[in-house]
Amino acid sequence: MPISLKPLQPFIGAEVLDFSLADATVEELNELRAALLAHKVLFLRDQAFDRARHVAIGRVFGELETHPLSAHPEHPEILQIKSKDGIVSHKRETAADFWHSDTTFRERPSAISILKAYQLPGIGGDTLWANMAAVYEGLSGDVRKTIDQLDAYHDGLKLFSWYLDTADKQNAFRSSYPVQRHPVVRIHPETGEKLLFVNSAFTTSLVGLDAAESNELLRHLNDEVKRPEYQVRFRWEPGSVAIWDNRSTQHYGVVDYSEPRHLERVTVIGEKPFGRSALD
Numbered sequence: 001m002p003i004s005l006k007p008l009q010p011f012i013g014a015e016v017l018d019f020s021l022a023d024a025t026v027e028e029l030n031e032l033r034a035a036l037l038a039h040k041v042l043f044l045r046d047q048a049f050d051r052a053r054h055v056a057i058g059r060v061f062g063e064l065e066t067h068p069l070s071a072h073p074e075h076p077e078i079l080q081i082k083s084k085d086g087i088v089s090h091k092r093e094t095a096a097d098f099w100h101s102d103t104t105f106r107e108r109p110s111a112i113s114i115l116k117a118y119q120l121p122g123i124g125g126d127t128l129w130a131n132m133a134a135v136y137e138g139l140s141g142d143v144r145k146t147i148d149q150l151d152a153y154h155d156g157l158k159l160f161s162w163y164l165d166t167a168d169k170q171n172a173f174r175s176s177y178p179v180q181r182h183p184v185v186r187i188h189p190e191t192g193e194k195l196l197f198v199n200s201a202f203t204t205s206l207v208g209l210d211a212a213e214s215n216e217l218l219r220h221l222n223d224e225v226k227r228p229e230y231q232v233r234f235r236w237e238p239g240s241v242a243i244w245d246n247r248s249t250q251h252y253g254v255v256d257y258s259e260p261r262h263l264e265r266v267t268v269i270g271e272k273p274f275g276r277s278a279l280d
Contacts, residue, residue, distance in 0.1 A: 003031050007039065012131035012249070013232030014039040021057055021241065022049040029060045032243070036112070037191055041129045041244035043234055047116065051075045051264070054116060058266035061112050065103070065269045081115075083125075083261045096253035099130065099225045100201035102246050102267065105156035105177055110246040111270030117236045117263045124257030127242065128233045129249045130225050133193040136185060139224060147221070148276055150184040151207040152198050159201045181207065183275025184221075188248055195248050196221060197273060225250055236263070246270065 004017040014035065021044065024032070036042050049057070055077050058064050064077040081096075102110040136144065156177050157170055164170045184206065186197040198206075200222045206214040234242060244251065247270060 003028070003035055005035060005039070005042075008043070009232040011134045011230055011232075012040045012129060013043070013234075014041075015043045015045075019044060021047050022053060024057075026060055029057065033061060033112075036243055036245055040131050040133075040249050041232065041234075041242060044241040044243075045237060046239050047241045048239060049116075051078055054078065054114065054264065054266055058112075058114055058268060061114075062268035065110065065267050067103075067267075077266050079265045079267070081261075081263045081265060083255075083257075096251075097255040098200050099222065099250045099252050100159075100199045101132075101197070101250050103156075104154045104182065104197070104199060104202045105158075105180055107180055108272050109182075109270050110267045112268040113242075113244055113246055113265055114267075115242045115244075115263055115265040117238055117240045119260055119262040120236050120238060121257035121259035121261055124254065125261045126233050126235050126254045126256075128231050128252045128254065129242075129244055130227075130230045130251070132195040132197070132225075132248050132250060133188075134230045135224050135227070136194050136196040138227070138230070139196075139221075143217075143220070144185075146217070147184045147196075148194075150209075151181050151275075152184050152218075153204045153207065154180045154182055154202045155204045156202060158204055179204075182273045183277070185275050186247070186273040187275060189271050189274075191248075193248060194276070196224075198222070199225075199250055247273075 003019060006015040006017055008014060055064065055075055058077065066076045067079045102113065156173060157164065161170065164173050182197060184198055186195050188195055198218060198221055203218060206217060209217065
């Protein structure tokens with residue numbers, strides 16, 4: 001039986017109806033993956049599966065990564081995302097309130113993520129996603145021409161320096177995760193789409209431009225991600241699951257709550273990004 005989908009926005013997002021991840025077959029999960037490539041992010045409600053099944057589902061999509069700063073003690077492939085205070089304290093460690101793609105500081109950034117909600121505030125705590133193919137297409141022709149051949153530097157310490165708060169910790173992180181150079185416009189390895197591939201969390205500068213030019217162009221590109229027409233917003237419930245293509249999206253966790261919030265994620269290791277120059 002074909003998967004039933006309800007598109008949520010013209011450019012991005014669909015809800016998967018009457019589908020259980022707990023007992024889905026490999027063939028059904030592969031069909032789900034095909035839908036993901038088309039819609040960029042999929043949402044499922046009322047999902048009941050344990051952590052071992054969460055890991056098993058992720059492995060159908062590919063090899064799973066472990067996060068460099070946090071891992072579940074029994075299932076290291078699972079990243080626990082826990083916030084206690086939200087906007088009450090607005091501590092950096094409780095927030096993901098910035099547009100980003102995960103782990104672009106890696107040589108092979110994250111490809112696909114599967115995030116399940118366990119505990120949520122009574123109100124607030126939504127997540128938004130943006131379609132980076134649509135963002136790229138919405139840029140002016142002159143800007144697209146400029147960025148098509150540019151590379152950018154991505155550095156994990158731009159975000160994680162609050163946590164790695166000593167020189168020794170930062171040097172150890174840098175040894176494992178040196179600064180990466182990725183194309184500003186990457187080609188999706190499966191769909192062939194051209195995608196804007198810079199983000200406010202990890203991109204530090206554009207190669208070959210002076211600091212002022214780099215900062216101004218990055219500001220413009222990061223601002224374009226904020227356009228509502230490229231986005232979908234999801235209101236979580238316990239048992240909700242979001243599956244997204246990290247290569248073709250960015251996401252933003254809204255920190256507008258004052259109660260505990262607990263979600264858990266597994267993430268598939270991606271490919272080394274390549275741009276148009278690799279195809280020439």
